[in-house]
Amino acid sequence: MLIVQKYGGTSVGNLERIQNVARRVAETRRQGHDVVVVVSAIGGETDRLLKLGADMIQHGSPRGSQQREMDVLVSTGEQVSAALLSMALHDLGVEACSLMGHQVRIVTDAAHTKARIASIDATKLRAVLDSGKVAVVPGFQGVGPSGDITTLGRGGSDTTAVALAAATQADVCEIYTDVDGVFTADPNVVKTARKIDRISFEEMLELASLGAKVLQIRSVELAMKNRVPLHVRSSFHSGEGTWVTDEEKNMESVVVTGVAADRNEVKVTVRSLPDNPGMVAKLFEPLAEANVSVDMIIQNVAEDRTTDLTFTVNATDLDRTVEIVEGLKADLGATEILSDDRVAKVSVVGLGMRTHAGVASKVFRILANEGVNIAAISTSEIKVSVLIHSKYSELALRALHEGFGLAG
Amino acid sequence: MLIVQKYGGTSVGNLERIQNVARRVAETRRQGHDVVVVVSAIGGETDRLLKLGADMIQHGSPRGSQQREMDVLVSTGEQVSAALLSMALHDLGVEACSLMGHQVRIVTDAAHTKARIASIDATKLRAVLDSGKVAVVPGFQGVGPSGDITTLGRGGSDTTAVALAAATQADVCEIYTDVDGVFTADPNVVKTARKIDRISFEEMLELASLGAKVLQIRSVELAMKNRVPLHVRSSFHSGEGTWVTDEEKNMESVVVTGVAADRNEVKVTVRSLPDNPGMVAKLFEPLAEANVSVDMIIQNVAEDRTTDLTFTVNATDLDRTVEIVEGLKADLGATEILSDDRVAKVSVVGLGMRTHAGVASKVFRILANEGVNIAAISTSEIKVSVLIHSKYSELALRALHEGFGLAG
Numbered sequence: 001m002l003i004v005q006k007y008g009g010t011s012v013g014n015l016e017r018i019q020n021v022a023r024r025v026a027e028t029r030r031q032g033h034d035v036v037v038v039v040s041a042i043g044g045e046t047d048r049l050l051k052l053g054a055d056m057i058q059h060g061s062p063r064g065s066q067q068r069e070m071d072v073l074v075s076t077g078e079q080v081s082a083a084l085l086s087m088a089l090h091d092l093g094v095e096a097c098s099l100m101g102h103q104v105r106i107v108t109d110a111a112h113t114k115a116r117i118a119s120i121d122a123t124k125l126r127a128v129l130d131s132g133k134v135a136v137v138p139g140f141q142g143v144g145p146s147g148d149i150t151t152l153g154r155g156g157s158d159t160t161a162v163a164l165a166a167a168t169q170a171d172v173c174e175i176y177t178d179v180d181g182v183f184t185a186d187p188n189v190v191k192t193a194r195k196i197d198r199i200s201f202e203e204m205l206e207l208a209s210l211g212a213k214v215l216q217i218r219s220v221e222l223a224m225k226n227r228v229p230l231h232v233r234s235s236f237h238s239g240e241g242t243w244v245t246d247e248e249k250n251m252e253s254v255v256v257t258g259v260a261a262d263r264n265e266v267k268v269t270v271r272s273l274p275d276n277p278g279m280v281a282k283l284f285e286p287l288a289e290a291n292v293s294v295d296m297i298i299q300n301v302a303e304d305r306t307t308d309l310t311f312t313v314n315a316t317d318l319d320r321t322v323e324i325v326e327g328l329k330a331d332l333g334a335t336e337i338l339s340d341d342r343v344a345k346v347s348v349v350g351l352g353m354r355t356h357a358g359v360a361s362k363v364f365r366i367l368a369n370e371g372v373n374i375a376a377i378s379t380s381e382i383k384v385s386v387l388i389h390s391k392y393s394e395l396a397l398r399a400l401h402e403g404f405g406l407a408g
Numbered sequence: 409m410l411i412v413q414k415y416g417g418t419s420v421g422n423l424e425r426i427q428n429v430a431r432r433v434a435e436t437r438r439q440g441h442d443v444v445v446v447v448s449a450i451g452g453e454t455d456r457l458l459k460l461g462a463d464m465i466q467h468g469s470p471r472g473s474q475q476r477e478m479d480v481l482v483s484t485g486e487q488v489s490a491a492l493l494s495m496a497l498h499d500l501g502v503e504a505c506s507l508m509g510h511q512v513r514i515v516t517d518a519a520h521t522k523a524r525i526a527s528i529d530a531t532k533l534r535a536v537l538d539s540g541k542v543a544v545v546p547g548f549q550g551v552g553p554s555g556d557i558t559t560l561g562r563g564g565s566d567t568t569a570v571a572l573a574a575a576t577q578a579d580v581c582e583i584y585t586d587v588d589g590v591f592t593a594d595p596n597v598v599k600t601a602r603k604i605d606r607i608s609f610e611e612m613l614e615l616a617s618l619g620a621k622v623l624q625i626r627s628v629e630l631a632m633k634n635r636v637p638l639h640v641r642s643s644f645h646s647g648e649g650t651w652v653t654d655e656e657k658n659m660e661s662v663v664v665t666g667v668a669a670d671r672n673e674v675k676v677t678v679r680s681l682p683d684n685p686g687m688v689a690k691l692f693e694p695l696a697e698a699n700v701s702v703d704m705i706i707q708n709v710a711e712d713r714t715t716d717l718t719f720t721v722n723a724t725d726l727d728r729t730v731e732i733v734e735g736l737k738a739d740l741g742a743t744e745i746l747s748d749d750r751v752a753k754v755s756v757v758g759l760g761m762r763t764h765a766g767v768a769s770k771v772f773r774i775l776a777n778e779g780v781n782i783a784a785i786s787t788s789e790i791k792v793s794v795l796i797h798s799k800y801s802e803l804a805l806r807a808l809h810e811g812f813g814l815a816g
Contacts, residue, residue, distance in 0.1 A: 015460070015463055015464060018464070019464075019466075049488070052423075052488070052492065053491070053492070053495060055423055056423060056426070056427075056492050056495045056496055056499070057495055057498075057499055058427075058499050059499055063498065065494075065498050065503065065504070065505070066494075066495050066498045066499075068505075068506075069491040069492075069494040069495045069498070069506055070491070070495070072487060072490065072491035072494075072506050072508075073487075073488055073491035073492065073495075076484035076487050076488055079480060079481075079484050079487075080457070080460070080481055080484055082480065083461070083477040083478070083480035083481035084460065084461070084464050084477075084481065086473075086474075086477040086480075087461060087464045087465055087474050087477045087478070087481075088464050090465075090471065090473050090474045090477070091464070091465055091466050091467055091474075095473065096473070097473070097476075098476075098477055098480050100480075100557070102510070103555055147511055149508070
């Protein structure tokens with residue numbers, strides 16, 4: 001088998017842990033598999049480098065050319081890990097060879113600090129594997145169209161691993177982390193949360209975007225598109241973790257696979273909008289142009305032909321959103337703009353919803369029984385999300401987890 | 409003019425000093441010059457990375473593949489400096505672009521951790537300069553024949569700077585350091601030592617190899633071969649430093665340019681060797697094969713047809729030397745092997761010696777007046793070296809400095 005293994009910052013947190021990772025890689029190699037290892041920077045190192053760069057810039061935030069240099073700077077974190085792991089492997093008698101993003105070549109677009117992978121040439125990687133060596137690739141980094149060093153943005157190492165697995169047609173991409181796998185709910189909140197053995201890409205995508213922080217969304221999309229089976233597992237013991245794969249027959253028998261809460265949204269309310277056609281477009285088009293993505297929307301038509309429009313945006317976009325909407329206020333004829341960050345989006349996710357009716361109403365009933373008010377609702381084929389007051393977030397998660405029979 | 413500027417580890421020791429370097433580069437740029445900047449790692453960073461790598465290796469010293477990874481690891485030090493300096497330049501409104509060794513391309517041989525530059529493609533560097541930008545290149549690193557990251561060994565950044573100056577036919581290569589230039593003697597020992605305004609490559613080579621640590625020998629050789637004028641100067645003020653150039657007419661009017669002491673040699677004595685032809689070859693051939701370079705040699709023929717042979721080697725080669733000579737003892741018929749590290753080699757250097765006779769005898773007279781015994785003598789066209797007891801090292805330096813009229 002050809003196995004891609006990705007180790008995060010905690011797993012390579014110090015020299016001892018890197019040696020631990022080396023032993024695991026060596027073990028996989030001794031079982032006869034070809035191995036490509038993708039490593040993150042030593043835990044905390046990326047933040048240290050980012051701070052060093054930020055301190056260097058006295059005048060505002062990094063501009064184009066400075067972002068190019070930020071990538072040169074920050075990519076050294078993963079380069080150090082890759083070199084150290086290769087040395088640790090040699091020390092165990094396992095031949096290994098580090099390959100930087102530009103050596104592999106992992107070609108990206110030119111969007112420094114948040115580049116996207118355009119193509120991967122697997123020739124050199126193949127040659128290293130064929131010579132009997134383990135290939136060690138720093139995550140997060142690539143090479144732009146004109147040969148510049150680029151980075152993929154936060155959590156980019158997951159994406160590197162999946163992209164390399166796709167390019168080499170690996171049998172599996174193992175994502176090693178400090179938890180045992182993907183859980184039915186956040187175990188810190190729901191004590192009865194259970195590790196999920198198998199989950200579909202679609203469900204994982206919903207859970208990832210809803211605040212389950214185990215996998216980066218982009219890497220799940222990429223795995224789904226290229227049908228790369230993911231195995232999310234602990235780097236601290238050898239037990240099985242969670243397999244993220246194409247949908248399988250028996251998956252649908254479970255109605256709900258997991259529940260998640262997202263506390264990163266903020267509710268914005270525009271008061272007393274005249275209830276005219278086109279008013280909503282007038283409001284949301286400028287937001288879209290400013291790259292603010294609006295998640296949930298609720299519109300209540302009032303009796304005096306005005307309406308209160310409520311929507312949610314990511315907390316990091318709040319200032320920009322309020323600025324834009326305030327600018328439109330007079331033009332729109334609105335009376336007031338309110339915002340509230342004491343909200344949580346709680347969601348239940350499961351492939352089975354496609355064939356089982358009544359999941360949404362069951363969600364409402366469970367929350368009503370607990371006295372939790374619902375401010376907004378959004379649904380997809382395999383997900384029901386509700387916006388509630390943030391103080392009920394944990395209560396709602398536990399009730400839904402219990403109500404849908406997810407406990408172990 | 410096209411100017412290559414090299415800043416060492418002390419000059420880029422922290423963020424403030426990097427900003428200071430940026431201001432100096434910006435000033436050079438504003439005078440209308442094209443600038444290529446070569447930077448070392450932040451002071452202490454290379455040692456930190458070397459230690460990290462050494463700690464990773466549990467079993468012996470780094471082997472071939474581990475040396476390859478050591479280069480991947482250690483080269484990040486200069487990469488960080490190059491990125492930070494480029495950002496600092498942008499902050500001052502000066503367009504800059506960092507280019508790693510593999511981007512320039514600085515092609516080296518495959519001798520990891522001590523690679524030698526084979527060729528430099530100046531095309532990309534030229535393109536960056538032609539677009540009006542400052543090129544910032546990390547010193548010490550290159551790319552091997554098969555695309556691997558290589559490093560040039562200790563002090564390699566000087567060599568990078570001179571090689572880039574040669575490849576781009578720069579008008580001058582400025583070496584910025586924490587001293588004011590090259591001195592007639594070590595100012596810590598000889599209070600009256602004077603900064604030398606101009607010195608020839610040949611003299612600089614002798615002084616560099618005799619313990620004046622301002623420039624790395626390899627970089628002076630390269631500058632001499634390519635006739636790249638060097639300007640060694642302080643990064644902390646704007647005064648002129650020392651120009652190292654091709655020989656100029658007026659240089660010969662000065663008999664002695666500088667004096668230097670080298671405490672890194674050890675004296676080895678082989679007692680009572682039979683005074684037969686071929687005996688010396690029998691002793692020195694095995695040393696040469698073991699890559700031990702013998703510097704000074706003294707042979708005293710005694711009356712009973714045996715001789716005491718004394719020679720000096722670098723202190724780091726002492727253990728190996730004694731081991732080899734002990735192994736030969738019986739075969740040679742020698743009675744005893746002695747070694748003594750309480751020696752210093754004191755030298756006077758000057759182009760003028762080629763036309764002025766009597767420098768050697770003046771050296772002997774000056775030292776005799778101070779009661780300093782001479783254990784060995786070696787001379788070249790432009791240098792006289794004597795081996796003395798190390799306790800007289802400072803005294804001898806001061807006496808020679810005074811005797812040859814070098815004081816300011």
